[in-house]
Amino acid sequence: MPLGARKYIPYLEDNKDLLETTMAKTVDYLADVQRYDAGATQANVQKIVDHLGIALKSKDSSLVACTDQKEKDLIKKNWVEGKLGLSGDTQMLVDDVCQEMQGDTHKQRVTFYYLLTMHTGKLADL
Numbered sequence: 001m002p003l004g005a006r007k008y009i010p011y012l013e014d015n016k017d018l019l020e021t022t023m024a025k026t027v028d029y030l031a032d033v034q035r036y037d038a039g040a041t042q043a044n045v046q047k048i049v050d051h052l053g054i055a056l057k058s059k060d061s062s063l064v065a066c067t068d069q070k071e072k073d074l075i076k077k078n079w080v081e082g083k084l085g086l087s088g089d090t091q092m093l094v095d096d097v098c099q100e101m102q103g104d105t106h107k108q109r110v111t112f113y114y115l116l117t118m119h120t121g122k123l124a125d126l
Helices: 005-034 042-056 069-083 092-099 109-119
Strands: none
Touching: 005 042, 005 109, 042 109, 069 092, 069 109, 092 109
């Protein structure tokens, strides 16, 4: 074994577990998204998961609170206008997705962002 190789083996093993955990969560996100869009692909969901990154680490930040206007404003600014590049009455789009997901007491952020993207025809741009 080359000198110094031992210190990288635990790192690779840790990353393997992290990769498996991330993939398992992606599958969970995919199942949630597919409740709204049966044709959703793992690739598109994974792109949203990758973009959200650390925001998905905590339960609180992985959910969207449609009753919190500050949060809806941030989604509008950072995702709808920033990532998707839309302008105009983008608040209405966020409100429409809140309405669409009103039956979910825990609105998954990945699903919420997917629906915003799908309704604007921007899935191919992810």
